[in-house]
Amino acid sequence: ETGVTQTPRHLVMGMTNKKSLKCEQHLGHNAMYWYKQSAKKPLELMFVYSLEERVENNSVPSRFSPECPNSSHLFLHLHTLQPEDSALYLCASSQESIGVSTNEKLFFGSGTQLSVL
Amino acid sequence: DQQVKQNSPSLSVQEGRISILNCDYTNSMFDYFLWYKKYPAEGPTFLISISSIKDKNEDGRFTVFLNKSAKHLSLHIVPSQPGDSAVYFCAASATGTYKYIFGTGTRLKVLA
Numbered sequence: 001e002t003g004v005t006q007t008p009r010h011l012v013m014g015m016t017n018k019k020s021l022k023c024e025q026h027l028g029h030n031a032m033y034w035y036k037q038s039a040k041k042p043l044e045l046m047f048v049y050s051l052e053e054r055v056e057n058n059s060v061p062s063r064f065s066p067e068c069p070n071s072s073h074l075f076l077h078l079h080t081l082q083p084e085d086s087a088l089y090l091c092a093s094s095q096e097s098i099g100v101s102t103n104e105k106l107f108f109g110s111g112t113q114l115s116v117l
Numbered sequence: 118d119q120q121v122k123q124n125s126p127s128l129s130v131q132e133g134r135i136s137i138l139n140c141d142y143t144n145s146m147f148d149y150f151l152w153y154k155k156y157p158a159e160g161p162t163f164l165i166s167i168s169s170i171k172d173k174n175e176d177g178r179f180t181v182f183l184n185k186s187a188k189h190l191s192l193h194i195v196p197s198q199p200g201d202s203a204v205y206f207c208a209a210s211a212t213g214t215y216k217y218i219f220g221t222g223t224r225l226k227v228l229a
């Protein structure tokens with residue numbers, strides 16, 4: 001148990017559906033991240049929030065929409081996805097807010113395995 | 118262009134022997150490196166890290182070596198145990214950034 005919980009663990013959706021991924025961290029951390037892991041590719045950073053403010057949008061298509069209502073919760077809203085968006089979506093958190101400290105460890109959730117049909 | 122490379126997608130080692138996992142990077146600004154371990158159906162978990170001011174960091178059975186001139190780091194596991202079977206990712210970051218660049222991972226299988 002890493003202290004970062006993601007739901008759902010698995011999600012199958014059609015290209016016209018709208019769904020949301022949820023992440024909650026119980027570690028009192030100030031920064032939260034969304035990563036995407038596609039088969040045989042490195043983890044790709046999608047979004048970073050520091051103290052609930054988005055500090056990074058790594059050229060992610062607008063069909064992915066993040067939301068961070070407070071420092072413990074992070075959502076990824078999905079709409080009109082493509083089959084190539086099928087991947088493992090990982091949420092992570094780190095202790096310090098961005099710019100306060102470097103050399104932080106990331107704590108990951110178990111991920112949501114997404115399949116887009 | 119991949120800035121962090123793990124050129125061996127898989128590695129098999131006999132129980133009790135040494136496992137050596139390698140990682141190369143291209144960005145000379147990277148000064149902090151981490152290793153993560155990932156079991157199936159779980160997220161990556163932090164294993165060990167090293168700052169560029171050091172060339173070695175040890176934690177129990179795990180040792181990470183950093184060769185800055187070669188832009189190469191390696192993770193040594195001694196002795197290897199069947200429970201070490203997992204995918205291992207190396208990651209790198211540069212001071213002042215919050216971007217961790219990950220490699221593609223090496224799948225380690227420790228044979229009993």
